[in-house]
Amino acid sequence: MxxxxxxxxxxxxxxLENEFFRRQDESQRLRLRExxxxxxxxxxxxxxxxxxxxxxIDRILDLGITAETWAAVSLVPLVEVAWANGQIEEAERxxxxxxxEANGVTPGSASYEILDDWLAHRPDGRLMAAWSAxxxxxxxxxxxxxxxxxxxxxxGRARHVAEAAGGFLGLGNKISTEERxxxxxxxxxxxx
Numbered sequence: 001m002x003x004x005x006x007x008x009x010x011x012x013x014x015x016l017e018n019e020f021f022r023r024q025d026e027s028q029r030l031r032l033r034e035x036x037x038x039x040x041x042x043x044x045x046x047x048x049x050x051x052x053x054x055x056x057i058d059r060i061l062d063l064g065i066t067a068e069t070w071a072a073v074s075l076v077p078l079v080e081v082a083w084a085n086g087q088i089e090e091a092e093r094x095x096x097x098x099x100x101e102a103n104g105v106t107p108g109s110a111s112y113e114i115l116d117d118w119l120a121h122r123p124d125g126r127l128m129a130a131w132s133a134x135x136x137x138x139x140x141x142x143x144x145x146x147x148x149x150x151x152x153x154x155x156g157r158a159r160h161v162a163e164a165a166g167g168f169l170g171l172g173n174k175i176s177t178e179e180r181x182x183x184x185x186x187x188x189x190x191x192x
Contacts, residue, residue, distance in 0.1 A: 038061070041067070042058065042061065045057055045060060045066065045067050047067070047104050059146075063138065063141055065138070068110065070103075071103060071111040074103055074153075075096070075105070076131040077154050078095075078099055078157055078158055079096065079115070079118045079119065079127075080158075080182050080185075080186070081158045081162045081179055081183065082095075082119065083122045083123075084162070084178040084181070084182045085176055085178050085179070089165035091165040092165050095161045096115070096119060097119075099160070128185070132192075135150075135190060135192075136192035138150075139189075139192070147190065151187075154186070155183070155186060158182075158183060159175070159183065162174070162175045162179040162180075162182075162183060163175060
């Protein structure tokens with residue numbers, strides 16, 4: 001069929017049209033897949049994060065924080081408080097594990113395995129230093145209200161661990177001097 005034949009032109013035109021729509025469909029499928037993946041990451045982070053509104057969650061995701069990362073961020077203060085006295089009491093361990101499970105960290109997950117190791121063997125000071133630097137950086141990217149909500153949630157959980165095994169026969173001050181020092185260090189990370 002010669003190139004100037006109307007049937008040839010029609011076939012070529014149809015082929016170009018099909019290619020155009022194939023590429024459009026492919027591009028649209030890619031956008032839908034990316035949107036779906038973002039939705040899944042957003043839902044996973046919402047399950048365990050302190051804040052749950054979409055705009056804040058999206059900002060946290062944009063910073064490269066995932067549900068797995070968030071688990072570590074939220075557990076370091078609890079581990080540090082639990083180890084404040086040089087050993088972890090069973091009530092403190094239960095408190096840390098309960099908080100972790102409430103945040104979606106379940107037995108068998110990678111985050112749970114790391115936590116279990118931290119509870120069995122005291123992490124060195126680099127963990128706390130890394131957490132403090134991370135929180136300071138994260139806090140710089142959050143609004144004052146978001147930073148306040150994050151601080152209140154994490155500090156509340158840390159205090160709960162500190163109170164888990166303190167006091168004598170359930171009376172008196174439940175937070176030891178060592179635990180108070182750790183709580184003050186945690187609080188300072190939010191002020192940087």
